[in-house]
Amino acid sequence: MARCLVIGANGFLGSHLLDELALRGHEMTAFDRFSSVHPLYLSQGVTAVAGDFLNRADLACALVGQEFVFHFVSTTTPMSADNDPTLDVRTNVATSIDLFELCVEAGVRKVYFASTGGAIYGDQLGAPLTELSLPQPVSPYAIGKLTIERYLHYFERKYGLRSVALRISNPYGPRQGAMKVQGVIPIFLRRMYRGLPLTIFGDGSMVRDYLYVTDAARMIADTVRMDTDHSLYNIGSGIGVSVNELVEIIRDVTGRIPELEYARVPPTFVDHAVLDVGRFGAEFETAATVSLREGIRRTWQDIIKEQS
Secondary structure (H helix, E strand, O other), X not given: OOEEXXXXXXXXXXXXXXXXXXXXXXXXXXXXXXXXXXXXXXXXXXXXXXXXXXXXXXXXXXXXXXXXXXXOOOOOOHHHHHHOHHHHHHHHHHHHHHHHHHHHHHOOOEEEEEEEOHHHHOOOOOOOEOOOOOOOOOOHHHXXXXXXXXXXXXXXXXXXXXXXXXXXXXXXXXXXXXOOOOOHHHHHHHHHHHOOOEEEEOOOOOEEOEEEXXXXXXXXXHOOOOOOOOOEEEEOOOOOEEHHHHHHHHHHXXXXXXXXXXXXXXXXXXXXXXXXXXXXXXXXXXXXXOOHHXXXXXXXXXXXXXXX
């Protein structure tokens, strides 16, 4: 078992990953601002370190004695990066470089980076999105993620810092905050709960790959070892679902008929993004187990619980 630091451990995906790693017996440290009263993760015996990702000194303190570091924090969303591309460069990209430098100084053995799945590949209709597909990002958010991946390659080449980039599709599920503007499934479900209309970009034919968050955490945790066959993995369900199909499932699960509004597709959105997870499956022999319908049902029940 290893000493693991999750940066962004009080976030949606980071908290689930921390719980999965703790369940497997790793010694866990959680780094976040911890702005909420209670931590989102459920595990006991976790060392919590309150700090700011943008503060180099805070990061340096958290890295002491760590073997595996999970970079699962982002200072922007696709929308905020689109509105101010320089913000992503000044915060996400620049601070990630600081983090990798500090990892080298602290003797960290391996870094895991939460990259983005579909957005990094851009519009490649008809082609399976494998790790060998040429990245063609068109949004500042995805361009930033690819840039950070490239810096990981640089740090391994120059300093021997081992790393794995995880191109994660569209994770969803409990703990995806009510105030977040990212994640269509919890956004739609919360609007359904409140009786508000659902906004659909375009005609609803846009296709995405949705992955229940505990499946995502389990798949990522499977890669936690020094020797992996690759330094890049797609993490997804491998199943494409259109927004129209998604709305139908949500309607069936909730028993409610939503009012639909239609809006222009933002120019930096890709139309079709489904990940080929064959590389991951061949090496780790695991796959997503929670169906989209079941995952939406669990997320809906969690939203009802949090509102009661």
